[in-house]
Amino acid sequence: MTSSLTIKKDFPPLKNDLILRTLKGETVERPPCWIMRQAGRYLPEYHEVKNGRNFFELCQDAELASEVTLQPIRRYEGLIDAAIIFSDILVIPQAMGMNVEMIDGRGPVFQHPIRTVQDIEDVLNYEVALEKSLLWAFDSIRLTRMKLNGEVPLFGFIGAPWTLLVYMVEGGSSKIFRFVKELINTYPELIHKLLNKITDVAIEFLCKQVVAGAQLLQVFESWGGELSSMDFDEFSLPYLKRISETVPQRLKEYGVEDKIPMIIFAKNSWYALDKLCGLNFDAVSLDWSWDPTYATKINNGRVTLQGNLDPGIIYGSEEIISKKVEHMITSFGGGKRHYIVNFGHGTHPFMDPEKIRFFLQECHRIGSQ
Numbered sequence: 001m002t003s004s005l006t007i008k009k010d011f012p013p014l015k016n017d018l019i020l021r022t023l024k025g026e027t028v029e030r031p032p033c034w035i036m037r038q039a040g041r042y043l044p045e046y047h048e049v050k051n052g053r054n055f056f057e058l059c060q061d062a063e064l065a066s067e068v069t070l071q072p073i074r075r076y077e078g079l080i081d082a083a084i085i086f087s088d089i090l091v092i093p094q095a096m097g098m099n100v101e102m103i104d105g106r107g108p109v110f111q112h113p114i115r116t117v118q119d120i121e122d123v124l125n126y127e128v129a130l131e132k133s134l135l136w137a138f139d140s141i142r143l144t145r146m147k148l149n150g151e152v153p154l155f156g157f158i159g160a161p162w163t164l165l166v167y168m169v170e171g172g173s174s175k176i177f178r179f180v181k182e183l184i185n186t187y188p189e190l191i192h193k194l195l196n197k198i199t200d201v202a203i204e205f206l207c208k209q210v211v212a213g214a215q216l217l218q219v220f221e222s223w224g225g226e227l228s229s230m231d232f233d234e235f236s237l238p239y240l241k242r243i244s245e246t247v248p249q250r251l252k253e254y255g256v257e258d259k260i261p262m263i264i265f266a267k268n269s270w271y272a273l274d275k276l277c278g279l280n281f282d283a284v285s286l287d288w289s290w291d292p293t294y295a296t297k298i299n300n301g302r303v304t305l306q307g308n309l310d311p312g313i314i315y316g317s318e319e320i321i322s323k324k325v326e327h328m329i330t331s332f333g334g335g336k337r338h339y340i341v342n343f344g345h346g347t348h349p350f351m352d353p354e355k356i357r358f359f360l361q362e363c364h365r366i367g368s369q
């Protein structure tokens with residue numbers, strides 16, 4: 001078995017570095033394009049590979065996970081400028097000793113969610129061994145880098161600490177966030193200890209994904225918008241800040257020479273945009289609640305912006321897709337600098353892959369003008 005600690009230097013040379021150049025702040029020929037959840041259930045070839053398997057079983061099989069990662073890159077040949085490793089944000093809670101299953105039609109389900117002080121203490125006392133529990137993730141990244149053959153760079157990712165806490169406490173998806181709100185408003189100090197531990201694991205996991213071969217990183221704060229502005233400052237922002245500052249330092253200690261770009265996606269956290277642009281991330285990904293012109297003004301050239309059309313446009317007509325792509329790209333300043341095309345959130349299982357192709361083609365056409 002390969003050791004996850006050694007940096008492999010003989011991956012195939014990168015042929016498309018558009019997204020990396022953009023993230024360095026360079027002026028480029030057109031905006032790079034990728035899509036959150038670009039692999040998965042809307043693709044018939046995904047179901048063929050999944051073939052009734054359990055979701056986490058699929059993630060943990062390097063051969064199959066790398067195949068699924070490559071599917072959108074192959075299908076939309078030349079239209080997508082980055083791959084994202086096929087895995088899930090919930091692998092961190094798993095590595096922290098929690099049992100999570102993915103139930104079809106229901107989403108993630110935790111066997112024993114954190115509900116009491118004792119539950120928190122148990123997780124705090126759990127000894128995390130990433131190289132053992134997530135060895136499959138590093139193997140999967142390494143194999144995917146080989147199979148990508150330098151076509152496009154590969155993203156590693158994590159869920160941000162607050163979003164992971166939500167899942168660990170609610171035990172799955174939620175609408176009212178009753179249990180996590182109860183805990184943060186009853187035992188804030190203990191919750192901070194837990195968020196700090198999740199952050200430590202998240203930092204380590206991001207760095208080890210890079211050591212295994214990830215060339216850029218995205219942090220998903222999908223439940224950011226469930227916090228008030230004041231609570232975001234307390235329960236999300238400090239941990240995002242620590243991740244953005246510590247990962248580059250730790251990577252140097254790991255012997256990684258290249259600067260690894262990092263993107264933060266904090267969904268519905270509109271009140272935090274100015275603060276997010278001031279952290280040490282290279283890009284901020286926006287959901288569709290943002291007017292690109294206003295976001296560009298607030299950013300004021302500090303970072304690259306990514307996003308942000310409502311993925312729901314894919315259910316619409318080609319004429320309207322074109323119109324909205326045009327509006328998006330021009331409002332982000334034409335797309336030749338500091339801009340990456342994406343949706344404001346992930347694809348849905350019901351989307352027509354050919355409509356997504358049309359969207360990507362239009363982004364190329366309009367972004368090249």
Ligand SMILES: Cc1c2[nH]c(c1CCC(=O)O)Cc1[nH]c(c(CCC(=O)O)c1C)Cc1[nH]c(c(CCC(=O)O)c1C)Cc1[nH]c(c(C)c1CCC(=O)O)C2
Nearest residue numbers: 036037038039040055084085086087088089107220222346
């Ligand atoms: C919140 C979150 C999760 N996982 C993720 C997030 C952050 C992004 C977001 O906000 O959507 C991140 C994620 N999940 C998945 C990826 C793989 C790479 C890619 O984007 O193509 C990524 C980057 C695969 C997946 N993760 C999941 C699937 C579907 C599982 C299946 O095939 O049955 C996939 C392809 C399952 C998952 N995973 C999660 C939920 C809530 C669910 C169930 C709901 C749903 O089905 O959308 C947690």
